Amino acid sequence: MKILKWVSFVLVGFLFLIGSSSSFVPPDNYLIACGSSQNITFQTRSFVPDSQHSSLVLKSGDSVVASSNSSVPSPIYQSARIFTSRASYKFKIEQQGRHWLRLYFFPHLNSSHTLSSASFTVVTDNFVLLSNFTFRNYNGSYMFKEYAVNVTSDTLTLTFIPSNGSVTFVNAIEVVSMPNDLFVDQAFGLDPPSPFNGLSELALETVYRLNMGGPLLTAQNDTLGRTWVNDLKYLHVNSSVFNVSVNPASIKYPTTLTQDTAPNWVYATADVMGDANVANTNFNITWVFPVDPSFSYLVRVHLCDIMSKSLNSLVFNLYINSDLGLGSFDLSSLTGDLAVPYYKDFVSKASADSNTLSVSVGPDNMADNRNATMNGLEIMKISNELKSLDGLASVESLLPSSDSKASKIGIIVGSVVGSIIAIALVGLCCFCFVGRKSKTTQPGHSWLPLPLYGNSQTMTKMSTTSQKSGTASCISLASSNLGRFFNFQEILDATNKFDEKLLLGVGGFGRVYKGTLEDGTNVAVKRGNPRSEQGLAEFRTEIEMEQVNIAEWAMTWQKKGMLDQIMDQNLVGHVNPASLKKFGETAEKCLAEHGVDRPSMGDVLWNLEYALQLEETSSALMEPEDNSTNHITGIQLTPLEPFDNSVSMIDGGISGTDDDAEDVATSAVFSQIVNPRGR
Structure with a gap:
């Protein structure tokens, strides 16, 4: 009966999608069938060889090229291109962003190479x-990977690098x-609650994308070609939810959201607590992800x-791991209004001492209707400081300069040398011409020299002797061996001639x-004021101190x-290590x-x-060190230790508006200061 219900909603949703499709038309839309000799249709889209x-x-x-017409998961895997050395695809980009x-990867069994044992690396430009x-x-016969990268140039290069003696495909x-x-x-x-900025400069990898209480959705049902899977296998207690659904056509998108955010029938199905087969009505619905x-x-x-x-009858809490994301929401x-989509973004890590991330919703203690809901969930890995989504190597360490780049450099160097010779000849002619003219005094810049020592002489009115010699009270730093002059x-x-816009x-x-500077290096330029309280001696001392960047040195540790x-x-x-760590992070x-x-x-x-409180309660709130275990793609859900479903609630009525959501989470962690034992 449930399957028939899903099928009916899929049909209604598909018809509704046709009538109200997204207005977004991607400027770049490459669908490439590697190694194929003909177009391949996959999920109503045509892939070009x-x-x-x-x-x-x-x-x-x-x-x-390897190909097979049988024993493949889907038509998109019928062909493959195999490289025995480093190879790249270069895409022309019409619109940056x-x-x-x-x-898509599937190791063909009938190819001349054993693709199942191939080892390779894949990188973009950055x-x-x-x-x-x-x-x-890898625990699977084929693999699909989805990334979101910010392209900041007119091309995107995707490079495949085989490991020693291997191939890539x-x-x-x-x-x-x-x-x-x-x-x-x-x-x-x-953990701690604060705004996370700079996402536009980072790459993302889709790890999980769930349609709560609903069926599988593919590019046929999603305006951006995404795939949404059912959430049942990730529920900690399968019987803890009850599925509800409505006609997808009844979903009312606000002006700030479209079906590009998520399909209407992600919002048309949900997991809720009501009528769930659980004796304790104060439980949380929890999803657990490796x-x-x-x-x-x-x-x-x-x-x-x-x-x-009716309005204002559903108030609940949302947790990520043990952190409160939305309280009294x-x-x-x-x-x-009802049936209006809404989404919220958070940044989190795996739970402490665990290789899992959990998301929970549960009733608010003060709510009359003890219920909670979730419609959809997306979890995306964020690239690390090396700009990597897998491992601890950077693109620079994996892509040494190529021969073609060296040849280009040779051409550039040859052109530059030729230009210099030509300029030198022109300069020689100009020098001979100018040399015939009598020497004239070059006008100086309208700036006053600095005193040797602060307050040692007032330079407002220079004496005649000072004006003539210019050395009575001033020195030069040219020979001070403090760096580039x-x-x-x-x-x-x-x-830009001391542009005030650059002040x-x-x-x-x-x-x-x-x-x-001419090489693009940003610098801070101090322009001395002859009427200031400081002179060249003070300036020299400041330069010498700047040679040692104590802050940078400490940050490396x-x-x-x-x-x-x-x-x-x-x-x-x-010193409590947790307190010291908090000081360092701050x-x-x-x-x-x-x-x-x-x-x-x-x-x-x-x-x-908070750090002070950690120090004063040295026996509590010790934070574990990060685990540097490398990610294993596609790991299956492993048996879990007994999991406490009843996450403690935080008492007190808190406004459920979006602007107050951050204050709620701050209050939740601030309780650790009031009570050192935390939640």
Whole structure:
């Protein structure tokens, strides 16, 4: 009966999708069948052979084609292109921005190579997607990978690198533009609760995408070609939910959302607590997912109240691991109506001492109707600091300079040398011509020299002697051996003649400007004020101090997790490691390169107070070290230890608006300061 119900809703949803399809048309839409000799239709889409696409360049030393008309999971895996050396696909990009990058792999059994034992790496221009992958360590006969990468140039290069003595292969590739607002730059971070910025500069890998209480959805039902699977296998207790569904046509998208966010029948089905086969009505619905603990994850929850009969009757809590994401959340008060879609983004890691990430919803203690719901869930791995989604290698370490690049450099060098010779000849002629003219005094720049020592002489009115000699009270730093010496013209060029738009600030020495050198290096340029309280001696001292960047040195130890190695020896053994770690994390955030990534003073004070509380309660809240175990793609759900379904609730009524959601999570963690034993 349930299957028939799903089929009916699939048919209705498909008809509705035709009538109200997305208005987004991807500027880039590459659907490539690698090694195929003809077009292949897969999920109502047509894939074109890689040898016949005009905007695609395939570069490889040697490649062969494998094909099979039987024993393949689906038509998209019928053919494959096999490379015996490093190879790349170069795609012309019409519009920069985020793109879906989807890869299909199936090791053909009848090929001349044993593809099931092949080991290879896959990278883009900036990100590592797969590192030394082999089907020998993969629990599955075929593999599909989906990534979201931000393309910032007019081309996208996808490179396949075989391991020593091995080969690499691929069956199909998709490179498809996505709407710019599908993923925004900021999400809400958990543990500790704070905004997470910079998502647009990172790559994402889809790990899980679930349709709660509903059937499998594919590109036939999704405007952006995504796949949504049923959530049953990830439920901690299968009998803890009750499925509800409505006609997909009844879903009312607000003006800020479209079916590109999620199909209407993701929102038309849901898991709820009501009538679940569980004796305790105060339980939580929990989904558990195996993850690689060495990465962070973007968790997007999709919610839509399709079960309530009136507004403000459904109030519940949402947890990611043991962190409160949404507290006393009144969905209908936020959306203003029933059956209106809503989503929220969080950033989290695996739960402590575990290789799993859990998501739970449960009733609010103060709610009259004790129920909770979830419609859809997406979990995406976030690239690490090496711009990798698999392993600890960067693109730079995997792609050394190629021969073609060397030849290009030779051409460039030859052109430059030729140009220099020509310029030299022209300059020689000009020199001979100018040499015939009498020498004239070159006008100087309108700036005053600095005093040798601060307050040693007032330079407002220079004496006649000083004006003549120019050495009575001033010295040069040219011979001070403090680094590169810049002439005044170079400084003028770097600061655009001290453009006030580049002014960074004003200090006791003078005004500070942002400058850009000829090689693109950003520098801070201090322009001395002859009327300041400081002179060249003070300036020399400041330069000498800048040679040692104590903050950068300390951060190298912090990133290694070894901050205790450089602490005062009198404090060794007397500082709680959890407190020291919190101090280090706070300092690291304060030193972020971009201002938007730095915490507010309120956040700093909060974290410092939290660290102090950790120190005062040295026996509580000890944080474990990160596990650096590499991610194993496609790992199956393993038997779990007994899991406590009744996550403790936080008392107190809290507003369910979106603006208050962050305050709710902050209050939840702030309770750890009030009560050191935490939740």
